[in-house]
Amino acid sequence: xxxxxxxxxxxxxxxxLNKVSSKKRESHRIAITGVPGVGKSTFIERLGMHYxxxxxxxxxxxxxxxxxxxxxxxxxxxxxxxxxxxxSMAFIRPSPASETLGGVTNKTRESIMLCEAAGYEIILxxxxxxxQSEIEVKDMADTFLLLMLAGAGDELQGIxxxxxxxxxxxxxxxxxxxxxxxxxxxxxxxxxxLHLLGQKEGWEQRLELMSSYTGYNExxxxxxxxAHHDFLESSxxxxxxxxxxxxxxxxxxxxxxxxxxxxxxxxMKKMVDDLKNQIKLGSLSSRAALNRLKDESxxxx
Numbered sequence: 001x002x003x004x005x006x007x008x009x010x011x012x013x014x015x016x017l018n019k020v021s022s023k024k025r026e027s028h029r030i031a032i033t034g035v036p037g038v039g040k041s042t043f044i045e046r047l048g049m050h051y052x053x054x055x056x057x058x059x060x061x062x063x064x065x066x067x068x069x070x071x072x073x074x075x076x077x078x079x080x081x082x083x084x085x086x087x088s089m090a091f092i093r094p095s096p097a098s099e100t101l102g103g104v105t106n107k108t109r110e111s112i113m114l115c116e117a118a119g120y121e122i123i124l125x126x127x128x129x130x131x132q133s134e135i136e137v138k139d140m141a142d143t144f145l146l147l148m149l150a151g152a153g154d155e156l157q158g159i160x161x162x163x164x165x166x167x168x169x170x171x172x173x174x175x176x177x178x179x180x181x182x183x184x185x186x187x188x189x190x191x192x193x194l195h196l197l198g199q200k201e202g203w204e205q206r207l208e209l210m211s212s213y214t215g216y217n218e219x220x221x222x223x224x225x226x227a228h229h230d231f232l233e234s235s236x237x238x239x240x241x242x243x244x245x246x247x248x249x250x251x252x253x254x255x256x257x258x259x260x261x262x263x264x265x266x267x268m269k270k271m272v273d274d275l276k277n278q279i280k281l282g283s284l285s286s287r288a289a290l291n292r293l294k295d296e297s298x299x300x301x
Contacts, residue, residue, distance in 0.1 A: 002114060007264075012242075017177045019112055020117035025242075027116045028229050031137040033127045034147030037213060039173050043147060044214040045081040050222055052089045054076045059115035060084065060092040061108055062126040078212045091120060109140050109249045138166050142241055143228050147173045148190070150183035163194065168203060169224050175209040175216060183209050203231055242253050262297075271296060 001016070030047075034040055041062070048058040060081070084090045093111060112123050127137050138144050146167035164170070170190060176181040189210060194205050194214065206224040210217045232238035250251045263269050275293055278284035284292075 002110045003080065009144045011041060013110075014091060018115060021114050025113075025116040027121050027123055028143065028225075029112060029125065030143045030145060030148065031125045031127065031141035032145050033137065034173070035184045036149045038149050040083055041214040042145060043171075043173060043210075044124050044126055046215070046218060047222070047225075048081070048122070048124060048216070049087075052084075056089070056121045057077070057119055057133045058084070058087075058090045058122045058124065059118075059120035060090065060124045061111050061115070061128065062092060081146060085108055086142055090121065091115065091118075099184070107247075108137075109252065112140060129140045140245055142238060143168050143225060144170040145169045145225070147171050148186070149174060150179055165188075168205060168228050169221070170194070170205065170207045170220055172209045173212065175211045180209075199214045201237070203228065265297070268297065 001013050004013070028256050032040055033046060044060055044062075048060060056297060079094060085092060088124055104117065108125065111181075112125070115123055125137055125141055144167050146163060146169070148170060150172050172183050172186055172190070190207055194207060206227070207222045208217060208220050208224060212218070229238075263272075271293065275284065275289040279286055
């Protein structure tokens with residue numbers, strides 16, 4: 001109902017969110033990102049089972065890439081998490097990214113609220129891994145974890161400075177025996193880069209090697225996640241982060257409501273589609289189209 005775009009679902013969805021928004025939420029929100037093929041789903045299953053072994057309920061909000069051609073999504077993350085899917089302590093919700101930037105859906109924030117209200121203590125947000133627009137998911141998580149691969153070309157070339165600065169914990173993943181030497185070499189390069197970036201508001205970014213396949217070094221990664229959450233709580237930063245998240249959620253809600261109200265006006269969608277076609281044909285510039293839209297829709301008044 002929360003993810004629905006149907007008009008009939010908007011009022012009950014709002015009522016539900018109002019009911020759960022007042023609940024105090026004791027949870028750890030962890031965003032996990034990395035390039036396709038880095039093993040996000042495998043890592044999340046390993047991490048989720050670790051938390052379940054501690055008696056904690058785990059919710060996974062996995063966002064699948066959507067095809068720009070068919071606009072369809074495979075939603076296959078659940079099939080790659082066999083153990084987690086079978087556990088009564090876990091909830092996995094795959095959702096299509098559609099046209100949303102930042103590797104998350106428009107309704108991820110609301111989904112987090114519902115999962116916390118349902119008693120899930122660990123919220124794992126898996127993104128599609130789309131580079132610097134990951135700032136979107138940073139605004140809804142407490143801990144930002146970046147997965148990287150060793151030996152995928154120039155170690156620092158493919159990693160944008162922005163996303164490294166945002167990451168609280170960096171993990172060189174798939175560090176199996178046969179690539180361990182290469183992974184350690186990559187770790188040295190990344191540590192040098194992190195040293196140049198400096199500390200993140202009192203938290204020294206952690207970098208670890210790990211293999212979800214063998215379990216190598218997983219304890220250090222799990223400890224780093226706990227250490228970051230403990231740091232946020234003890235420093236009072238967690239409360240500040242949550243308040244900032246609520247403010248950001250309000251901003252996004254305004255944007256979505258304005259767009260919904262705009263396109264709900266009679267003939268508005270057709271007008272926009274007609275202008276887009278003229279832009280594609282080259283008969284109108286995007287700026288001229290915007291000005292015409294403002295004039296004809298009354299937005300410029």
